[in-house]
Amino acid sequence: MADKVLMKGNEAIAEAAIKAGCRHYFGYPITPQTEIAAYMAKRMPKIGGTFLQAESEIAAINMVYGVAGAGFRVMTSSSSPGVSLKQEGISYIAGADLPALIVNVQRGGPGLGGIQPSQSDYFQATKGGGHGDYHLIVLAPASVQEMADLTIKAFDLSDKYRVPAMLLADGTMGQMMEPVALPDVDVAEIEKPWAVRGTKNARKHNIVNSLYLKPDELEKTNFERYERYRQIEENEVMYESFMMEDAEYCVVAFGIAARISKNAVLAARNQGIKVGLIRPITLWPFPTEVIAKAADQVKGFVSVELSMGQMIEDVRLASSCKKPVLLCNRTGGMIPTPEEVLAKISELADNT
Amino acid sequence: MQGLTYKRVSIFCGHYGSGKTNIAVNYALRMKADGIPTKIADLDIVNPYFRTKDSAEELEAAGIPLISPAFANSNVDLPALPQELYSLVQRTDHHAVLDVGGDDRGAYALGRYAPYILEENDYDMFCVVNFFRPLTKTAEEAYAVMQEVSQAAGLPFTAIINNSNLGPHTTLADVAATEREVCRLSEMAAIPVRMTTVHRPLISADTDTPYFPIDLQKKYFDIVE
Numbered sequence: 411m412a413d414k415v416l417m418k419g420n421e422a423i424a425e426a427a428i429k430a431g432c433r434h435y436f437g438y439p440i441t442p443q444t445e446i447a448a449y450m451a452k453r454m455p456k457i458g459g460t461f462l463q464a465e466s467e468i469a470a471i472n473m474v475y476g477v478a479g480a481g482f483r484v485m486t487s488s489s490s491p492g493v494s495l496k497q498e499g500i501s502y503i504a505g506a507d508l509p510a511l512i513v514n515v516q517r518g519g520p521g522l523g524g525i526q527p528s529q530s531d532y533f534q535a536t537k538g539g540g541h542g543d544y545h546l547i548v549l550a551p552a553s554v555q556e557m558a559d560l561t562i563k564a565f566d567l568s569d570k571y572r573v574p575a576m577l578l579a580d581g582t583m584g585q586m587m588e589p590v591a592l593p594d595v596d597v598a599e600i601e602k603p604w605a606v607r608g609t610k611n612a613r614k615h616n617i618v619n620s621l622y623l624k625p626d627e628l629e630k631t632n633f634e635r636y637e638r639y640r641q642i643e644e645n646e647v648m649y650e651s652f653m654m655e656d657a658e659y660c661v662v663a664f665g666i667a668a669r670i671s672k673n674a675v676l677a678a679r680n681q682g683i684k685v686g687l688i689r690p691i692t693l694w695p696f697p698t699e700v701i702a703k704a705a706d707q708v709k710g711f712v713s714v715e716l717s718m719g720q721m722i723e724d725v726r727l728a729s730s731c732k733k734p735v736l737l738c739n740r741t742g743g744m745i746p747t748p749e750e751v752l753a754k755i756s757e758l759a760d761n762t
Numbered sequence: 763m764q765g766l767t768y769k770r771v772s773i774f775c776g777h778y779g780s781g782k783t784n785i786a787v788n789y790a791l792r793m794k795a796d797g798i799p800t801k802i803a804d805l806d807i808v809n810p811y812f813r814t815k816d817s818a819e820e821l822e823a824a825g826i827p828l829i830s831p832a833f834a835n836s837n838v839d840l841p842a843l844p845q846e847l848y849s850l851v852q853r854t855d856h857h858a859v860l861d862v863g864g865d866d867r868g869a870y871a872l873g874r875y876a877p878y879i880l881e882e883n884d885y886d887m888f889c890v891v892n893f894f895r896p897l898t899k900t901a902e903e904a905y906a907v908m909q910e911v912s913q914a915a916g917l918p919f920t921a922i923i924n925n926s927n928l929g930p931h932t933t934l935a936d937v938a939a940t941e942r943e944v945c946r947l948s949e950m951a952a953i954p955v956r957m958t959t960v961h962r963p964l965i966s967a968d969t970d971t972p973y974f975p976i977d978l979q980k981k982y983f984d985i986v987e
Contacts, residue, residue: 416894416928418779425896442811452897525811585811587779589894589928 414589419557419579420445422590423513424453426558427485430565431597432511433459434484436473438466438492441525442581443515446487467492471499471512478508478574479618481605483565487513489581490531491522493539500574501540505620507604507635509568511561512546513577515584516716518743526743527581529665530717535578536694536724543632545639547575547646548693550664554588560691562595567646569600571638578693580716582666582745648691649700653679657686659758660704662725663714664690666745671714674751683759693721698728705729709762712754714738714746734762766957768793769886771851771858771879773872774923775915776890777898777907778809778864781925785890785959786861787817788976793857794826801856804830805871806863807841814861843871851878865907866914876916887912888956889919891947893926893940901946908951921956922948923974930978934964937973 417425424446427435435450447463454461464470470486477484488496493514503510516531518524535548547567549560557579564575606616622628650668653675654660663671668689678685688704690697701724704711710733713722719737726735738754740746772793774786783806790802802821804814814821815830822828829846850858862872879885889911891904898904912919926940937960948955960973 414894414928415896415899416779416892417896421779421896449897581811585809587929589931 414591416587417554417590418445418585418587419551419554420515420584421449422554422557422592423487423561423577423579424449425592426561427511427565428453428457428459429592429595430483430562431595432483432485432565433457434477434482435460435486436462436464436470436484437486437488438464438470440489440492442517442527442584443487443489443513445584446513446515467495468499471496471503474510474512475499475503475506475508478503478510479506479606481602481607483509483511483569485511485513487515489515489517490519490528491517493531493534497534497540500546501542501544502620503574504540504544504546505542506618507572508574508618509565509572510574511564511568511577512574513561514579516578516580518741524743525581527583527666527745528716528741528743529580529667530720530741531578532693532715532717532720535576536696544635545573545694547571547573547642548578549575549648550578550691550693551583552665552668552689554583554586555590556691557583558590558592562593567642571642573638573642578665580666581743643695646692647695647697647699649697650687650689650691651700652687652689654686654688654704657684657704657707658709659683659685659712659755659762660708660710661685661687661712661714661751661755662690662701662721663687664693664721667714667716670746670748671751673748674755677748677752678755681756683755685755685759690721696724696728698724701725701728702730705732709733710758711735712738712751712758714751714754716745717741734758766792766796768796768798768857770854770882770884771860771886773860773862773879773885773887773917774890775862775869775872775887775911775919776864777892777895777904778868779895780864780890780892780898781927781959782864782890783814783861784976784978785923785925786859787814787821788959788974790821790826790859791824793859794824799856800859801827801829801850802859802861803847803850804828804861805843805847806861806868807831807843807871808863808865808868847875848878851875851882854882862915866910869911869914872915872917879917885917886921886956887915887917887919888921888923889951890923890925891944893924893943894928894936901943901950904943904947905950908947919951919953921954922951923956924958927959927961930961932961932964934960
């Protein structure tokens with residue numbers, strides 16, 4: 411039998427997390443990511459792990475805070491309204507410099523919104539979300555295989571920099587089924603000398619906390635953390651470049667929007683329009699330099715999003731507004747068709 | 763493949779993501795093409811994302827009435843079944859195809875109709891299995907799910923459908939590789955394997971195929987190769 415399995419995106423996240431050594435999952439069910447919790451509920455007891463359905467999203471994220479403080483790989487998952495509830499805890503985790511994985515399988519908003527796919531939590535994920543000066547490492551998968559691969563990557567990056575990571579998917583990615591080869595992960599034992607695991611009377615006790623009584627100490631901590639953010643921006647940017655070599659126009663899209671856009675790019679090429687695609691895989695750090703370079707090459711950009719236009723602001727910033735950036739979007743759970751994206755590419759080509 | 767004999771009620775159950783909806787739709791279309799008046803019902807109140815209703819146009823074009831939850835394919839995640847469903851099990855002038863939700867959680871919805879189905883006693887209850895799914899990779903795992911589903915539904919399974927696949931890129935060799943597991947499952951459960959499905963393009967040239975050809979629903983976000 412082939413070593414591939416047919417998985418839902420949500421299942422791929424769960425199994426990949428287990429492969430990455432995560433043995434602690436806390437969550438509260440919400441469509442369209444409930445399969446993550448259901449899968450963990452089935453698997454964790456069989457491998458000596460913890461699955462706990464918390465009484466609320468707020469409780470779940472604080473359980474994550476606790477296990478992260480003890481230095482173990484830990485995750486929670488939810489969908490948009492549930493991730494909003496978690497924001498206080500996420501800010502505390504960031505403020506205490508703890509590694510953890512938060513998965514957001516986005517649905518339409520604001521408010522209770524709907525259960526259909528969306529990318530309208532881009533601002534929340536990439537600009538902080540909770541209070542205070544902080545960032546999450548934000549990874550955006552565009553296939554079920556990437557749901558697995560980037561889950562593992564997120565744990566690694568989070569441990570490496572002591573920065574919480576977010577996997578930002580959407581309802582379509584969570585529900586679609588594709589073959590996946592689950593990699594065997596060599597989970598290296600990462601030294602976590604800061605973890606709260608008992609001193610055995612052999613050392614001074616560690617403190618995990620985000621409260622600073624002296625403002626100068628808090629400022630110093632924030633400066634130090636931003637130095638780590640700078641390193642992440644320098645070393646960890648990930649993106650896919652598709653047909654950009656000779657491109658005169660550039661589509662920027664992530665996740666499900668990128669898959670649709672790829673089909674539109676190919677259709678446009680068939681019509682003789684030289685267009686390419688840049689797909690940010692890390693949404694934070696955003697592939698700023700790649701977009702900046704593209705701005706010197708192409709006549710204009712199209713930002714394709716399942717939102718009212720959020721990433722478009724980063725495309726404009728990265729390109730220093732050198733070239734026009736058009737928006738092709740659907741929202742509220744609707745998905746743009748390749749034809750809609752193609753029409754927007756044609757509009758850009760006709761006007762530049 | 764050879765002609766099929768149809769029971770008055772055909773029920774499709776199994777692990778979630780095993781392909782129940784797709785097979786139920788293909789089976790109903792085949793039944794209708796064989797000249798039998800057919801209705802299909804969506805009993806899946808567990809997963810609001812993939813449903814029989816996605817094939818509504820195709821079913822309508824074929825003259826197969828679809829009974830689905832009132833809020834299917836909307837933002838209302840309301841697990842309620844329409845009352846017309848009783849007509850499918852109580853009136854015998856049509857053949858009925860029932861597409862049930864995944865796992866035991868999905869199968870509970872079938873329980874309220876089980877007494878009528880058992881009383882009429884002219885039904886097939888198929889266990890759809892895909893050995894490429896991560897939680898049903900072996901006969902033992904599939905059998906465990908089967909027992910949970912059967913208990914929740916209040917109905918015993920009558921046959922197995924081997925729907926082992928890896929999506930659109932499945933090869934015949936992939937399917938053949940699952941033959942041994944499905945035979946073991948058949949022995950364990952003491953029920954026959956009714957059919958093995960294969961994506962139609964793989965066997966379109968072969969009129970003598972032992973496989974049941976199925977069409978997959980094309981999604982516009984499928985990656986262009």
